Amino acid sequence: MPEEVQEFVNQAIIEHMRKAYSEWKLKQDKELVSELEKKYQELLETLSPEQEEVITE
Secondary structure (H helix, E strand, O other), X not given: OOHHHHHXXXXXXXXXXXXXXXXXXXXXXXXXXXXXXXXXXXXXXXXXXXXXXXXXX
């Protein structure tokens, strides 16, 4: 395979992998935020109104 073609293929693979990783990372971040929000809401439910006010401020 000519060197120019090999370089083009390598760059295409690198870009595809970079895009796939970015999409995967974004999904992981969203799942983590969702889980943290759920835990935060569970915590708030266990507090008195005064404690909840202090935490939310």
